[in-house]
Every structure is written in structure tokens, then in C-alpha cells.
Amino acid sequence: MPPRQTTAARPAIDGARLAALLAEINSHGANPATGGYDRPAFSPADMAARRAFLAAMEADGLVAHMDAAGNVIGRIGPPGPAILIGSHLDTVASGGPLDGALGCAVALECVRAIRDAGVRLTSPIAVVATADEEGRFGGMLGSQALAGVLPDGWAERATDSAGVRLADAMRAAGLDASRLADAALAPGSVRAFLELHIEQGPVLEVEGIDIGIATAVSGCAVLDVVLEGAANHSGTTPMDMRRDAFVGLSRIGAALPAVARDHGTGDARLTIGAAALSPNAAHTIPGRADCTIILRDMSGEAMDALTAAVLALVEEAAEAERLAATVTVRSRLEPVALDPALQAAFARSAAALPGTSARTMPSGAGHDAQTMAALCPSALLFVPSRGGISHAPDEFTPWPAIERGAAVFLATVAGLATA
Amino acid sequence: MPPRQTTAARPAIDGARLAALLAEINSHGANPATGGYDRPAFSPADMAARRAFLAAMEADGLVAHMDAAGNVIGRIGPPGPAILIGSHLDTVASGGPLDGALGCAVALECVRAIRDAGVRLTSPIAVVATADEEGRFGGMLGSQALAGVLPDGWAERATDSAGVRLADAMRAAGLDASRLADAALAPGSVRAFLELHIEQGPVLEVEGIDIGIATAVSGCAVLDVVLEGAANHSGTTPMDMRRDAFVGLSRIGAALPAVARDHGTGDARLTIGAAALSPNAAHTIPGRADCTIILRDMSGEAMDALTAAVLALVEEAAEAERLAATVTVRSRLEPVALDPALQAAFARSAAALPGTSARTMPSGAGHDAQTMAALCPSALLFVPSRGGISHAPDEFTPWPAIERGAAVFLATVAGLATA
Numbered sequence: 062m063p064p065r066q067t068t069a070a071r072p073a074i075d076g077a078r079l080a081a082l083l084a085e086i087n088s089h090g091a092n093p094a095t096g097g098y099d100r101p102a103f104s105p106a107d108m109a110a111r112r113a114f115l116a117a118m119e120a121d122g123l124v125a126h127m128d129a130a131g132n133v134i135g136r137i138g139p140p141g142p143a144i145l146i147g148s149h150l151d152t153v154a155s156g157g158p159l160d161g162a163l164g165c166a167v168a169l170e171c172v173r174a175i176r177d178a179g180v181r182l183t184s185p186i187a188v189v190a191t192a193d194e195e196g197r198f199g200g201m202l203g204s205q206a207l208a209g210v211l212p213d214g215w216a217e218r219a220t221d222s223a224g225v226r227l228a229d230a231m232r233a234a235g236l237d238a239s240r241l242a243d244a245a246l247a248p249g250s251v252r253a254f255l256e257l258h259i260e261q262g263p264v265l266e267v268e269g270i271d272i273g274i275a276t277a278v279s280g281c282a283v284l285d286v287v288l289e290g291a292a293n294h295s296g297t298t299p300m301d302m303r304r305d306a307f308v309g310l311s312r313i314g315a316a317l318p319a320v321a322r323d324h325g326t327g328d329a330r331l332t333i334g335a336a337a338l339s340p341n342a343a344h345t346i347p348g349r350a351d352c353t354i355i356l357r358d359m360s361g362e363a364m365d366a367l368t369a370a371v372l373a374l375v376e377e378a379a380e381a382e383r384l385a386a387t388v389t390v391r392s393r394l395e396p397v398a399l400d401p402a403l404q405a406a407f408a409r410s411a412a413a414l415p416g417t418s419a420r421t422m423p424s425g426a427g428h429d430a431q432t433m434a435a436l437c438p439s440a441l442l443f444v445p446s447r448g449g450i451s452h453a454p455d456e457f458t459p460w461p462a463i464e465r466g467a468a469v470f471l472a473t474v475a476g477l478a479t480a
Numbered sequence: 481m482p483p484r485q486t487t488a489a490r491p492a493i494d495g496a497r498l499a500a501l502l503a504e505i506n507s508h509g510a511n512p513a514t515g516g517y518d519r520p521a522f523s524p525a526d527m528a529a530r531r532a533f534l535a536a537m538e539a540d541g542l543v544a545h546m547d548a549a550g551n552v553i554g555r556i557g558p559p560g561p562a563i564l565i566g567s568h569l570d571t572v573a574s575g576g577p578l579d580g581a582l583g584c585a586v587a588l589e590c591v592r593a594i595r596d597a598g599v600r601l602t603s604p605i606a607v608v609a610t611a612d613e614e615g616r617f618g619g620m621l622g623s624q625a626l627a628g629v630l631p632d633g634w635a636e637r638a639t640d641s642a643g644v645r646l647a648d649a650m651r652a653a654g655l656d657a658s659r660l661a662d663a664a665l666a667p668g669s670v671r672a673f674l675e676l677h678i679e680q681g682p683v684l685e686v687e688g689i690d691i692g693i694a695t696a697v698s699g700c701a702v703l704d705v706v707l708e709g710a711a712n713h714s715g716t717t718p719m720d721m722r723r724d725a726f727v728g729l730s731r732i733g734a735a736l737p738a739v740a741r742d743h744g745t746g747d748a749r750l751t752i753g754a755a756a757l758s759p760n761a762a763h764t765i766p767g768r769a770d771c772t773i774i775l776r777d778m779s780g781e782a783m784d785a786l787t788a789a790v791l792a793l794v795e796e797a798a799e800a801e802r803l804a805a806t807v808t809v810r811s812r813l814e815p816v817a818l819d820p821a822l823q824a825a826f827a828r829s830a831a832a833l834p835g836t837s838a839r840t841m842p843s844g845a846g847h848d849a850q851t852m853a854a855l856c857p858s859a860l861l862f863v864p865s866r867g868g869i870s871h872a873p874d875e876f877t878p879w880p881a882i883e884r885g886a887a888v889f890l891a892t893v894a895g896l897a898t899a
Binding site: 260261262263264267279281283291293294295296297298299300302305307308310311312313314315317318321322328329330331332333334335336338340341342343344345346347353355357424425426427448449450451452 | 681718733868
């Protein structure tokens, strides 16, 4: 049953207004050389985008502020626990126009649409544009601060890949890292967190589906593999006297798809994205191969099974090629389930919008929603990504698909805030 | 039947004198930081070693000179076509003490031993220390010049990996690249070329055999392979929607040993020593993989069959992973057969030395003997390499094994020069 509407006017997305707001955000950090957007966390472009978004919220009558983590939050409606909606404003280097920015723009457009329709809110709505979702400093700083789950002492130690300290980057942006804890939202002050984001994967486009409803954010383990053999002359060393680290690595790489299929769920993903040979000289048998295996699945049990299967695969490859092998689990994040009731609300809104198809799916990428789930029921709505491309200037979603996703998101938010 | 000796005294290697000569050569270019030797072609250390070797030959009564290519040649005995013996003095960066230098030292020690034994030569003996065998400028400059097989115009174009022009490097060494053709030996002026070298592979050590007699130098083809798929997010892209260039590369790498076994001779060698992924980021599916396949075998037919099998393998891997693939045969050198009569002479000398085992084997590495084969009957004798290691500071052959190899070489040279 669709949520009850408490007013006669039905709020509707204003596509032109949404596009203008998105363009305003992307006027900050646009890089003509790459065609992408550079708003690394706490950079001048990132802070300018935040200030502009804050000003836009205030102009729309929201009570807004920038918190101690650089998150920008604006609130409208009655007192009480809020429906929190939004995404992030920072980008990776030469990122696309949609990753994060779209979710922020849609969130504020929802408030504008609800206001214009004269909807009477029974719950307040808060719009948030989070800080450093892209992990310049290794985490999801903004949403971790909001959810109160920043690890002790982490903020003091954190640096970016160039060695810049978080505290220094924040100071340059006019923020004080020692006050990060002040950004924590009180438990119970937020009823739900909802985020709209591009899928950043190919599934919706390939299947011709309009809306993805994330059931969970997959867990992710990072395994460092080192294979050591013997670097010898490729001409003088017979095939049967070799200890070729690349042949060992190849056995692993070629078998990973089968391991994912046989030992994971249908959402298992195993990837070797980076590898290095040593000495990496064409005429020398590689004496050493290093690679990183990224392992993802939707349950801890499946991650355990995949990890065990990868370890067995590495051992088998090493034995076959007479290599020494070490596997180090560098990090492991557990899967995070998203809220079933909110998923159902998204599904109802999609079903109520004529000609709109939706499916549930895992989120293989990390998002603020997974962090916010520690604070409150959280949910994540996807719109299609052309070619599955993201983190690149040619990241693209057709505008009608954006408007359709925004409409589903709006209906859901309006339903929750008027229930 | 062994060759007839024309004198009563049997020439014998003086191990201490040989060791001293080798040490004298290696006093040039010794690198205390690496424990290796740096005598890149035409470097001051290389030229100093050449001048010292020239002086040593002159002190021993050889009529010696440095030719237009930087080769140092000394001759002794009657007029007429010579038995040419030697190897090269240049090294790779941080090379070992034996690769090249040992063959030069053994050659001069043979002349000293023959002289000391009062052997009357019926053929002159010429000792040669060739220039740039290691291919700083992309060829085997010294022996190519001697054999008169330098490609037209090559010397004018050649540069090293740092972009230094051959002509400039030679000028700095006091040589004139425009006169390289003057180094060519007249056809018929050389009866045979014999070279002693370390194996640079593991076979003799593993099999416990003292002497390797090369039957041929393997052919070598260099194949550049490019696989292009799609670089996508490792978390959001399901396994069955990927076009993972590394999985394709892995299929190729894992199958190469079987291809060598099934499509080549017992001496086939297939190696991927160098590979590069793009973007080579742990969390991104590789969109592109480049590698170089080095293909070696002892017959042109086997090389054809291996090349065809590699092309089929690449095509199969590309199809399985939905990649675009290109294979470019960047270069191909045909196998070079060495002289059967000289091989037999080495075998007879080994058999005549008590307790000495020998076997015929291919040379998987390139040597001056393969170039000289264009000018005259040529042969190549191997002594064992510990662990098959070469082109590295820990290149090593036990001294008794060196003396045994030198004795077999000496007996063969003495036999030929007194036949």
C-alpha cells in the first residue's frame, strides 16, 4: 500500500531546477583539461561547493550550517527526529559530474518540490552534503563523524596519499580536526537516512531497469599476495627447471572467476587489478610477482569461504610452479545490510510511478549509507550508469533516468516525512 | 680419431696464471656497491679492459691491434687462415665476473700454454676480445663487424636505451663509427671460431655434467601482445559483465608451458618476463594488459609452430574474456647451427680428459659464435653456471670446473692449430 499523502498537491521534481542546481555544484572544480571535476576533500573547490550548497539551502528556507567535519546540513519542518537525505560533494581526481553531487542536488530538489506542493511535514527533513566520502584520508570522514563511529585517534594520524595530514588539510579549509566529535548526531535524532546515487556499475543499463534498490553494501577484503620463484635467463633455463612467478600468478588470475562462481554467492566479486613482476624484463623469467586480490561478497560466511578458496588456489599455484607464497589479509570490511522497510518503501514508490522498473541489488561500492546504518535505518537508491563508468569524466546517466530516479526518491521521502 | 699432436710436450692450463688474467680484466669496472662489474660497451672501464688485454697479448708476443669496432685481436704463428678464439670483454650493468671475460682469458691462456709447451703451430692462432656483445646498441657490434654482417646504415642509427648514439659513444672512446666496415675479416682468412662461455643456465649443474657442447644457438622471436577490455569498478561490475584484461593475460600465461611442450621441440622456451596492466589500480578491473612473449626454439619450423600456437592461444583467451587482442612479431632471429666437425672435436677432447663428462645442448642465449658462423665454422663450449645465474654479481662457476673446461678448449685449439 502506498504511503498516505496528507495534502492534495503531489510534489513533483522540477527537472530544469534540478539540472541548474547540479550545474551550480559542478561549477566548482571543473577541470577543462580532463573534462572531469576535481573536488578532493577540503580543497578550495570542495569548500566552495559546500558554501554554495549551504547558501542554496538557506535561500530555500532551510536552517543550515557546516559541522565540524565539513558536512553541510540544512533542516526544514517541525521539531523531532529527521528524515536525513543526501550524499557527498567531494570527488576523486578527474571524477565525473554525478558521483555524489547528484545525490545532494536531488535531496535539495526534493525539499523544494515538497515545499512548492504545500505538503505539511509531520517529520522534519534534513539535507546533508557529506565530506570526504571518496576517502582522500582513508575513510568516509563525513558520515563516520555524523554516525559517531570515527575510530579513536584516527583523525590525528590520517594522511592522504601525498602525505598531507588531515588536520592540516582541515585547518587550511577553516576547520578544526580536534573538534570532529562535535559532528556526531545524537542517537534517536535521525529516523532514517536515504541516499540516491549512480550505480557506478553496468547492471541496470544492461538489464534495462530504471531503479536499483540496494539490499546491502558488500563486504570487502584486500589480500596481498607475494609469489617468489627464481629470476633466470629466459633462453638458457629449460621450461622444466623454472620457478616462474608469472606462471604462478597466471594460474591464480585465470582461476579467480571460477573460484567466485564456485565459492561465493551470485554477488561474489574477485579482482586482481594491480600486479607487479620483478625484474619485469622481457628476457628474464620473473623471480617474483606481487598482486592484490580484492574480494567482495554479501555475507560474512561467503567472504570466509572465498578467502579460504583463494588461499587454497594460491597454495596450489605455488606448489605447481615451486614458488614460495605468502598471502596477507591487509583489511576486511564486513557486509552492511540496508534497512528492509526503507527498501520496501523505495519499491512501492517505483511501482507507483507508471512505466518504472526496479530491482534489488547489492552495492559493490562503498557509500555513506553503509556508515549511516550504524546510526539509523539507511537505504540507497541507484540510477543507471552508462557503460558502468564512474570515477571518470565520461560518467553519465541519461537525464530522463535521473528525473525518474529523483521522482521515486521524492515520493519515498515525502511519504516518510508525512506519515 | 683424436687430432695428431706434433710435439712431445702436451700444453696444459696454468690455473693460477688464468686466474690472475681474469682478475686483471675484472679490475676494470668493478663496482663495490653491487659486487658486480660495469663495463658497458665503449665506457671508460670497457676501453681500459681492452687496452690492458691488448697490452697483455703484446707482452706475450702476439701481434695485436684494436680494430675499427673496438675488437682487440692478437695473432701468433705462421701466416695463413687462423684459428680464431675468444669471447667479449663488455658486461651488462652489474654483470658477473665470467660472462665474456672468462672466454677471453681462457683464449689467451691457451696461447700461453701452447707457447710454453713449445708446440709448433701449423695454423696461426688469433685471440679476440669482441666489443659490445651485450647489445648496448641493440646488436652484437664487434662480431657483426668482424663477420661483415652489420646491416647497412644501422651504425648511423643505433642508440642505447638512454638515447646515446653509437657514433658518439665510439667517438668518446677514440673510435670512428664511420670506419666500422674496416673491421670485417676477409672471407677465408679464418678457419674456425671457437668460444668458451659460461652456460648461463642450470642444465649442466643440475645434471652434474662438466662440459656443454652447443649444437646451435636457438632462434628467438619477440611477440608484443596487447589485450584490451574495459576498466570498471571491481565492486560494482558483476563477474559475468566484465572484460577483464588481466584474466585474459592470465589465461595466456598459465597455458604457455603446455604450448611449449605440445608445439615445440624439447628445447622450446616460452616466457612472459614483462607485463603491464592499466590502470593497475587494485580496485579497478584492468582495462588493458600488455606483455612481451619471448619465443625460442632450435628450428625454424618449430618456431613457426610455436608462433601459430601462441597466436591461437591469444585469440582463444581474448574470445573467452571478450577482449580485443593484437599480437605483433617485433623481431625474429632464426636458429643458427654450429659446426658439427668442431662439436666433434670438442667431444673428442672432453672424452680424452679423464673423468670429464660432456653433453651436447642448445644455446638458449645469444653469443658471438652465432654471428661468426656467417664467416667461418664456429663452435661454443659451456662450463656450468651455479644456479644458472648470470647477468648478476653472484654469477659463479667453481674454479675446478673452469680449469676443466679450459683444458678441453685448449686441447681442441691445440689440435686444430697443429693438424
